[in-house]
Amino acid sequence: MELLQISKKELLEFVGTLVSGPLDVFGVVAHDGRFAYDKLDSAANLRLDFDETLYSPKQYLFPPKDPVLSYTPGDAASCAPVYAEKDQAIIGVHPGDMAAIAMLDKAFTENKIDAHYCTRREKTTLVGIYPTKPGKYRFTSSMIKPEEPYLAADAFLIDMGDDSYTIEIVTDRGKEFFSASAAKPATADGKAKAEKMKTAVKDTVTLKIKREDLPPFLDGKERHPVWETRGAKCFSCGSCVTVCPTCYCFDMLDELDLSFDYGLRFRTWDACVLEPFAVCAGGHNFRTKAADRIRHRLYRKQKYLLEKLGLAGCVGCGRCKTACVPDIAFPPDIDDDLLRKEAHHV
Numbered sequence: 113m114e115l116l117q118i119s120k121k122e123l124l125e126f127v128g129t130l131v132s133g134p135l136d137v138f139g140v141v142a143h144d145g146r147f148a149y150d151k152l153d154s155a156a157n158l159r160l161d162f163d164e165t166l167y168s169p170k171q172y173l174f175p176p177k178d179p180v181l182s183y184t185p186g187d188a189a190s191c192a193p194v195y196a197e198k199d200q201a202i203i204g205v206h207p208g209d210m211a212a213i214a215m216l217d218k219a220f221t222e223n224k225i226d227a228h229y230c231t232r233r234e235k236t237t238l239v240g241i242y243p244t245k246p247g248k249y250r251f252t253s254s255m256i257k258p259e260e261p262y263l264a265a266d267a268f269l270i271d272m273g274d275d276s277y278t279i280e281i282v283t284d285r286g287k288e289f290f291s292a293s294a295a296k297p298a299t300a301d302g303k304a305k306a307e308k309m310k311t312a313v314k315d316t317v318t319l320k321i322k323r324e325d326l327p328p329f330l331d332g333k334e335r336h337p338v339w340e341t342r343g344a345k346c347f348s349c350g351s352c353v354t355v356c357p358t359c360y361c362f363d364m365l366d367e368l369d370l371s372f373d374y375g376l377r378f379r380t381w382d383a384c385v386l387e388p389f390a391v392c393a394g395g396h397n398f399r400t401k402a403a404d405r406i407r408h409r410l411y412r413k414q415k416y417l418l419e420k421l422g423l424a425g426c427v428g429c430g431r432c433k434t435a436c437v438p439d440i441a442f443p444p445d446i447d448d449d450l451l452r453k454e455a456h457h458v
């Protein structure tokens with residue numbers, strides 16, 4: 113992999129030129145002492161030293177409300193797909209969120225190409241950053257393999273702990289992206305240091321079960337009392353799913369203009385923890401109980417997607433621990449509960 117180095121000042125100057133150009137540039141900015149992704153209107157607002165963000169960058173590849181079709185009522189021939197048109201770059205994606213995008217890439221191309229996702233993805237340059245601070249509940253190293261973020265990234269930044277970054281160039285798109293910057297080839301010393309700096313910040317939480325052991329661990333625990341205990345506290349609010357970088361379930365919504373002259377069909381985020389999620393034809397709901405919905409979510413995170421895609425449905429970002437008011441959504445806590453009760457029964 114080609115390694116470049118760039119001073120922090122030069123990187124900001126480069127981002128400044130991007131922001132004033134035709135590209136939509138997204139990055140992390142500070143909001144009331146916390147961090148969030150936003151569209152950058154100035155390079156000075158970009159923060160690469162963030163610990164964690166409330167939402168993930170998924171929103172720029174799979175927007176919460178995305179127009180997919182326009183139509184004129186009563187005229188079937190008028191139906192026309194709507195696709196993303198603008199090129200964009202997301203600068204500052206932690207390895208866990210990058211691995212989540214790799215998982216979305218697989219999910220949206222697995223059986224059938226999702227043209228809306230793929231069009232936007234094709235127009236997106238992804239620049240990762242290795243964390244410079246621990247996340248409050250991050251356990252990414254337990255959930256992803258080091259190579260998985262590179263399935264999605266075009267380039268990765270490594271803060272060298274001085275006034276510079278090392279840039280790992282992953283794809284031709286990444287090479288092209290940084291070609292207009294002041295980056296220079298990294299020195300041999302810089303390369304050795306960069307490898308160490310990648311793992312300088314450790315996770316706060318460690319999962320007690322290895323990732324590959326999670327699917328068999330969950331086998332046969334579908335009727336475990338832990339689901340009822342946690343389900344009794346669940347508000348079915350959907351926050352745990354909304355903040356999750358890997359959740360990709362969606363619904364469709366038609367909005368007709370009041371004139372009845374035209375309409376738009378949107379794809380909107382849905383959540384398996386919401387009560388109506390599993391209502392099917394005929395009005396039957398096959399997951400009426402919160403306990404069943406919570407179990408299903410955890411099984412998606414730690415078993416089903418691993419088995420289906422070979423990539424984890426949880427990348428250990430820790431956001432659901434912060435977002436869930438009754439604090440019942442965090443996978444490591446649920447696993448601990450299952451382990452404790454297992455030990456108790458032995």
Ligand code: SF4
Binds near residue numbers: 358425426433
């Ligand atoms: S399940 Fe929770 S910790 Fe895992 S990726 Fe989703 S929000 Fe992050």
Ligand code: SF4
Binds near residue numbers: 345347385
């Ligand atoms: S687990 Fe927590 S965040 Fe998720 S739906 Fe239930 S109450 Fe809301």
